[in-house]
Amino acid sequence: MRKTILTAVVLSMFLSAPAFAENKNRSGAFADDFEEYRSLGVGLLLKEGQEHLLSGMEDNSQVLRTEKGAANIVELSAQLDEAYAVYAEEKYEEAFEKFITIARAGSAEAQEMVGMMFAQGQGTKQDDVQAMRWLERAAQNFQPLAMHHVGVRYFGGQGIKRDVLNAAKWLSLSVEFYGDDTSDASERARQDLKNMMARLSLREQRQVQNAVREWRTENKAGIKIWERKKSQQEQIDQKKAAGQ
Helix, strand or coil: CCCCEEEEEEEECCCCCCCEEEEEEECCCCCCCCCCCCCEECCCCCCCCCHHHHCCCEEECCEEECHHHHHHHHHHHHHHHHHHHHHHCCCHHHHHHHHHHHHHCCCHHHHHHHHHHHHHCCCCCCCHHHHHHHHHHHHHCCCHHHHHHHHHHHHHCCCCCCCHHHHHHHHHHHHHHHCCCCCHHHHHHHHHHHHHHHHCCHHHHHHHHHHHHHHHHHCHHHHHHHHHHHHHHHHHHHHHHCCC
8 A cells, every 4th residue: 555645846836926836745546657568569669758668568579568567567666655755754865866766767757756856956956957857758758747847847947948838738738638637736737727828829829739739649659558557547546445
């Protein structure tokens, strides 16, 4: 059973005010950062930063299998739990080292935490460029919270050249990937997107919509894997909730 951990490393913004830090509530079972990915055609190309989607796979004729990576899933999941436990004890330097090790192994959730810790200067020197680098990797790996904060950083020019259209694109993707989530974080993303789009002309809004469609097309294979992973995790959570 994974522990409920309250982290305080979330960056947020309302477009009518400066960005500010706020608590991020993580409760219940954390979504695993690796799953058993099946039925991926040979020759599948993923964008840089999505290497974990192919981690542990073997070329089995026409299909890439992931049986070999199953043990890594359990191991890295346990390491992530341990990193959160250390973070909860406010041992930030130790937690940072654990998170960055797991992030380098491909964990999207760990990449997100590394980015936030760089942003806040927790356990490491504050560095907006590194924060953006890791948050963007997590965003490319379909983490909606990271997508939100990448949008925030593009809007504010933190660690990256200011780009309002890119900001709107990532905020749009954040809301899309939050789906029917009703958490405070998801509601904040929706409000930020609403405020952002109100600032854009109709032409700019169409440009953002086209950019979102292009991103989805480029990441079509990875999104299918992510959706399968999410469905599997929801089934696991339902069984846990039912006491099975």
